[in-house]
Amino acid sequence: MFEITHRHHTARTGLLKTPHGVIETPAFVAVGTQAAVKALTPQDLHTVGIQAVFGNTYHLYLRPGAEVIAKLGGLHRFMGWDGPILTDSGGFQVFSLGAAIEHGVGKIASIFPGETRGRPSGSGNQSLVRLDDDGVTFRSHLDGSTHRFTPESVIDVQRKLGADIMLVLDECTSPLHDRAYTAAAMHRTHQWAARARRRFQQTAPAYTGTATPQALFGIVQGGAYRDLREQSAQVIAGLDFDGIAIGGSLGKSKQEMFRVLEWTVPLLPDEKARHLLGIGEVADIFAIVERGVDTFDCVAPTRMARNGSLLSREAGASSNFRLNLRNARFRDDPAPVDPACSCPTCRCFSRAYLHHLIRAKEILAHHLATVHNLYFMTRLMAEIRQAIRQERLADLREEWGICASP
């Protein structure tokens, strides 16, 4: 399903083929947690050049439910998006949202599994996430109702959703977990991966007659521990998945994240696509592509947009390419958000107008800002693909004022 079209050092361009079309890689995948990329229609996604959308199995399973989506013709038809969809397994949400309910806080960096071993802080005896070797029982963050995911049930849910690329259920650990717990979770993740693979092989595809069938990606775990990451890469590489995702804790700093990629990627099958889960700030993109990542998803561009933080090359690497359009200095600024951008927002509207909409709490601000930030991302990725083909990725990075990552 993956065809590498050019290589330059460890970076590569490729064509990732799915039942709903081909993704040119390296590619940013827009996050559409609840069957919608926030504030955009599918037509808008095409306009800004988004190639694929990332849905969340946990959220969609709880609301509106996999049965409802299946009855309505699958996730593509439900949300009106005819391009490729990736769905995660729900593992990350089970652990992070479960812990969030339990502790009465928002989604948090520390993720509490339902066992005492390795639990990073005392948090009472009653966990809302109960983990065993067979699967995980959790409470809905919506209504507190009890549910259970197993590696098999999560495959079944994703078949019902009709995802083009599915992910296996994994146990997601946090940087606060100790080595022993991270290792135990990793081993469980490996056993679950094999079970998910079997279930995938035993179940009927959602699509027949497409040139490319639905695909299943395994997930490498192992925290920020080199030997665990290497072990996990080898085990997952040996399970004949269609592609490999890199998940879990990527350490406490960007440097640690880059180390994790350097430990992991060389041990993965070269010919298979690699997806990095949940990463995608502009400054990181060159570093992860240089280390061989093909696709990645991140809420940052869309979430930043809704907070009035717009990507602009003019803002420079020192500002993470962000303009805070709430700032009073934009009150009468007639320039577009990014003078180098030709997105629908920059073609038609000034910074002053965006500033006004944000201050006035007009929801049109969310739409216009999201259009711009996603267009910014897809244009950056197109530049990166071209630079790989022209074997000048480091030059492009320097033109963007981004230092080589340590």
Next chain:
Amino acid sequence: MFEITHRHHTARTGLLKTPHGVIETPAFVAVGTQAAVKALTPQDLHTVGIQAVFGNTYHLYLRPGAEVIAKLGGLHRFMGWDGPILTDSGGFQVFSLGAAIEHGVGKIASIFPGETRGRPSGSGNQSLVRLDDDGVTFRSHLDGSTHRFTPESVIDVQRKLGADIMLVLDECTSPLHDRAYTAAAMHRTHQWAARARRRFQQTAPAYTGTATPQALFGIVQGGAYRDLREQSAQVIAGLDFDGIAIGGSLGKSKQEMFRVLEWTVPLLPDEKARHLLGIGEVADIFAIVERGVDTFDCVAPTRMARNGSLLSREAGASSNFRLNLRNARFRDDPAPVDPACSCPTCRCFSRAYLHHLIRAKEILAHHLATVHNLYFMTRLMAEIRQAIRQERLADLREEWGICASP
């Protein structure tokens, strides 16, 4: 500026010409209070067939300010809308929002002028709206700062905004005001109207070289008192405005509103356009068009959309043509919102998907619902225009299941 193209009883079709194009009447004007129709881009407005947008002088004067908008090329360029724009005078907002701050409540039906005479309830001695014969001093609902509007200053503001159709400053009374106060306010409104007209004639147009210049509409007041309405209609009709708006209290019931129109419209110059301020529920539209109204504005279609209330002919007149998409019965309904509709929302999405987005608090719900409700309104108005040309407006009303208004 107004050309009547067909008449049938007191209803008529026409062409209302402005510097930014022609409005085919009868027409619904979409409300864009703060330089944006909530959740839609100007391109969306064209797509759904909106011909003109109604901006609020009060809001725009306070934020971002008329100077800022003028510096940025005027309201059309600022908000990216190249079609006609009407702006109100700010009178209604001064009185209703001023009273709302004063009393710590939201926008309210009872409007307190800053004088004790006629004040409908005891509300302390300190008013935030101080009215005198020359103008009105008020506090901003945003930051409490003090501002003053006069008939002249409001013309100057609207010239700066570059509105195609401007409205004179009026004193807006509520159904709770007594006859004596309503009469006094009406007389002041008449004096202000004459002053506004003079200022309009003495100031330079925002546009030169357009076939049609900027226009100024007078406003008829007089509450629900027949003699006052008749007097106001005659006085305003005598001031040679480009068109006439009907404002203020339209009584406590729809029946009273229809009576106000029946008293007022016959006394207005037949050849001039008539705008009804702030009215536009589906069931009322036939009644107001039948009584000779040419244009009207209303927040209902857009506000309802954001509340999950979508217009559907299928819902019928008994439900005011509304479907509450929050209702659980739509959870797995594969039908479009309105099976008879061909708007972008109905072409691509199911009731089930809208229901899901509303429940999941996705802001895309606001966008898709607003697209539908405005398209519904513009299609209805196109049907009404055709019915007038075919002299079958009453038949069309009956096809819609709406009784003749009493």
